[in-house]
Amino acid sequence: MMATAVQQLLPRLLVGVGDRAMVHLDEHLGAHGPLPDLLARAPDQLIELVEVAGVRGHGGASFPAGKKMRAVASRPGPAIVVANGSEGEPASKKDRVLMRELPHLVLDGAAVAARAVGSSDAVIAVAADDERSLRSLESALHQRRQARLHDDPRFELFMVAPRYLSGQESALVNAINGGPGIPTFTPPRPFERGVDRRPTLVQNVETLAHIALIVRHGADWFREVGTSRDPGSVLVTLSGAVTAPGVYEIVHGMPLTELLDIAGLDDELTAVLVGGYFGTWLPTATVPGVRLAGDSLAEHGATLGAGVIVALGVAACPVAESSRIADFFADEGAGQCGPCVHGLDAIAHSIHGLATGTASRHAHSDLERWLAELPRRGACQHPDGAAKFISSSLRTFAADFADHARHGPCDRCRSQVLPTPAVAAQPGRQR
Amino acid sequence: MRLRVNPIRCVAHGLCAEWLPESIRLDQWGYPIVDEPELAPELVEHARRAADACPTLALLLESDGA
Numbered sequence: 420m421m422a423t424a425v426q427q428l429l430p431r432l433l434v435g436v437g438d439r440a441m442v443h444l445d446e447h448l449g450a451h452g453p454l455p456d457l458l459a460r461a462p463d464q465l466i467e468l469v470e471v472a473g474v475r476g477h478g479g480a481s482f483p484a485g486k487k488m489r490a491v492a493s494r495p496g497p498a499i500v501v502a503n504g505s506e507g508e509p510a511s512k513k514d515r516v517l518m519r520e521l522p523h524l525v526l527d528g529a530a531v532a533a534r535a536v537g538s539s540d541a542v543i544a545v546a547a548d549d550e551r552s553l554r555s556l557e558s559a560l561h562q563r564r565q566a567r568l569h570d571d572p573r574f575e576l577f578m579v580a581p582r583y584l585s586g587q588e589s590a591l592v593n594a595i596n597g598g599p600g601i602p603t604f605t606p607p608r609p610f611e612r613g614v615d616r617r618p619t620l621v622q623n624v625e626t627l628a629h630i631a632l633i634v635r636h637g638a639d640w641f642r643e644v645g646t647s648r649d650p651g652s653v654l655v656t657l658s659g660a661v662t663a664p665g666v667y668e669i670v671h672g673m674p675l676t677e678l679l680d681i682a683g684l685d686d687e688l689t690a691v692l693v694g695g696y697f698g699t700w701l702p703t704a705t706v707p708g709v710r711l712a713g714d715s716l717a718e719h720g721a722t723l724g725a726g727v728i729v730a731l732g733v734a735a736c737p738v739a740e741s742s743r744i745a746d747f748f749a750d751e752g753a754g755q756c757g758p759c760v761h762g763l764d765a766i767a768h769s770i771h772g773l774a775t776g777t778a779s780r781h782a783h784s785d786l787e788r789w790l791a792e793l794p795r796r797g798a799c800q801h802p803d804g805a806a807k808f809i810s811s812s813l814r815t816f817a818a819d820f821a822d823h824a825r826h827g828p829c830d831r832c833r834s835q836v837l838p839t840p841a842v843a844a845q846p847g848r849q850r
Numbered sequence: 851m852r853l854r855v856n857p858i859r860c861v862a863h864g865l866c867a868e869w870l871p872e873s874i875r876l877d878q879w880g881y882p883i884v885d886e887p888e889l890a891p892e893l894v895e896h897a898r899r900a901a902d903a904c905p906t907l908a909l910l911l912e913s914d915g916a
Contacts (some may be wrong), residue, residue: 757857
């Protein structure tokens with residue numbers, strides 16, 4: 420995996436990446452300096468620092484990290500921190516890059532978060548098939564024990580099922596509590612009652628890595644780059660029709676075209692998927708005006724989500740790509756809420772029909788109804804995110820869908836750009 | 851008062867839509883759709899009866915701010 424920082428004043432996070440398997444504690448401390456004495460700081464001061472810095476969650480929902488910390492800290496009883504490194508998004512690699520190559524940044528951030536919410540425990544959740552991250556984190560923990568970093572909480576590594584839904588907050592808490600790793604009905608939300616019924620701060624590992632630097636260099640330093648709504652830098656995973664796919668550290672607000680230029684487009688562009696599989700397609704015509712920050716993306720109905728960006732070139736078939744992701748959504752649901760189970764199955768079936776020219780005459784009106792009915796009717800946001808992506812696909816690629824509905828599959832249908840885990844396990848699967 | 855469905859508990863008995871058609875309709879698989887969760891005062895009593903009628907206790911009445 421290539422990991423690169425671009426633009427001036429960077430890298431912030433990706434210091435020393437790429438030279439070796441992982442950055443050792445000594446090198447980490449050499450590059451960033453030691454963590455300030457956390458025990459000398461009032462927890463409230465740390466929360467205020469994160470609030471003033473304005474860092475938002477990098478797991479997908481962009482929720483202000485300080486606000487989340489304050490919600491946990493204000494609950495009675497001993498809190499606990501969960502560092503979310505499950506990274507179930509198939510096209511995302513940035514959390515893996517952090518855990519594999521820069522585990523000490525993540526662990527530092529978890530230590531700061533633990534101190535801020537008054538917890539002496541931090542669980543690091545990693546996908547069970549992500550052995551390299553587990554190994555790196557284990558050896559990083561070993562190095563920290565040897566160095567007797569007295570500010571560290573009790574760390575525990577926890578393996579979650581490598582599934583799309585595993586990182587959803589309530590699903591993650593459910594799994595750590597020994598239950599099935601699927602979402603639960605809320606309230607209570609994790610910040611109210613989570614792991615071992617304790618107030619639980621679930622924070623993405625990249626968010627924690629930023630916090631590890633904010634506590635060293637201050638809120639003003641953090642805000643020196645980025646936009647006022649989205650200060651700081653961000654890791655994005657760029658893939659698709661580019662010559663240099665990989666994880667990039669960019670400043671928030673960077674023009675999308677600039678990133679695509681740096682990575683080098685290797686095909687004529689059809690559209691760019693921003694925000695992962697719960698994200699939005701940006702048609703080529705809109706790309707020149709887009710900046711990679713919340714407010715610019717919002718004008719196009721998009722969010723940066725967990726930083727996934729996929730360039731779709733003309734060599735790919737947008738209809739077949741969308742159909743595979745519709746299947747993925749149906750397969751990756753938790754299977755516990757009726758509207759999601761039935762709705763996503765029907766949608767996947769209907770999209771497949773359109774893609775292969777075998778759809779009924781009502782396919783479009785059925786899809787319109789199902790997509791409108793899905794949001795807010797599951798225990799989690801899975802149906803909402805799925806409906807958003809499929810609606811974006813149908814809108815962006817309307818002409819291609821019409822063509823496939825009339826003439827059946829095209830000669831590009833068999834190429835695949837958007838990764839789906841089921842493909843390797845079940846080759847040639849048809850719905 | 852607001853209506854909310856616990857979608858994990860709901861198994862599409864559909865009684866809620868019979869008791870409270872003003873607020874609840876069913877999708878093609880029999881699961882409830884609540885288009886306007888906010889309850890008008892005159893519907894609160896009906897909503898309570900609908901919630902009591904649900905065999906899986908999946909229909910919830912939440913007071914505002916809860």
